[in-house]
Amino acid sequence: DAGITQSPRHKVTETGTPVTLRCHQTENHRYMYWYRQDPGHGLRLIHYSYGVKDTDKGEVSDGYSVSRSKTEDFLLTLESATSSQTSVYFCAISESGGEQFFGPGTRLTVL
C-alpha cells in the first residue's frame, strides 16, 4: 500500500472556526490532491499540487486554501468552516499525474 496518511480521521467543529487537515506521504510522489466526497456528487477536486509550493484550484475551491511547503505534506485549510463543508475529505498522491493512491479519508462535521 502507498504510504499516505491523513489526520485527523474524524473532526467535529463549529461554524466559523478554522480547520486544517493534513495529508502526509512517504512515497516522494510529485502530485498531491484534496477531494471531497458527498452523496450524489461523487468525488470533487478541491485543490491539487504539482510540486513544492506549486498548487492550483480544482472545481470546488471556494472557501478552501492549501499549502505545500515540503514534498511529503499537503495541508487543506478551511478558514471559516460552514455547514456546507461537512463532508468526507480524501487526499491522494500520484507520481506522474496518472493513477492516484488515496488516503483513508477524514470525516468532517461542521455544526
Added chain:
Amino acid sequence: GNSVTQMEGPVTLSEEAFLTINCTYTATGYPSLFWYVQYPGEGLQLLLKATKADDKGSNKGFEATYRKETTSFHLEKGSVQVSDSAVYFCALSDTQWSNAGKSTFGDGTTLTVKP
C-alpha cells in the same frame, strides 16, 4: 473539457452473476483510463488501468478494454462474489497541458452482491 459518464446505480446482483458497469468518456487528448473501487469506510483503490487504445486492464477477475472507437471502458466480471460489493469509479487522466496531473472521475456505481 473532459468528462466521464458511468452507468447509474445501484446495481444488485446475485452471487456468481455476470457484471457489467458501463463507462464512456470524452477527452481532448490521449487519456489513460482507470477503474477504482471503494469499499465502505475506505478510500478509493486502483482496480485496473489501460493506457492506450485496445489495451485490456485486468485484476482480481475484473477486466476492461480501452475502446477508442466507442470511447468506452466498460468494467466486467464473469462471476461476482459478495466481497465485490463496493462503489466503482471510472476515471481518466490525460496528458494535455491544461489538464496535466488531474483526473476526471465518474459519479460512481454502487454494486451490491447478495448471497
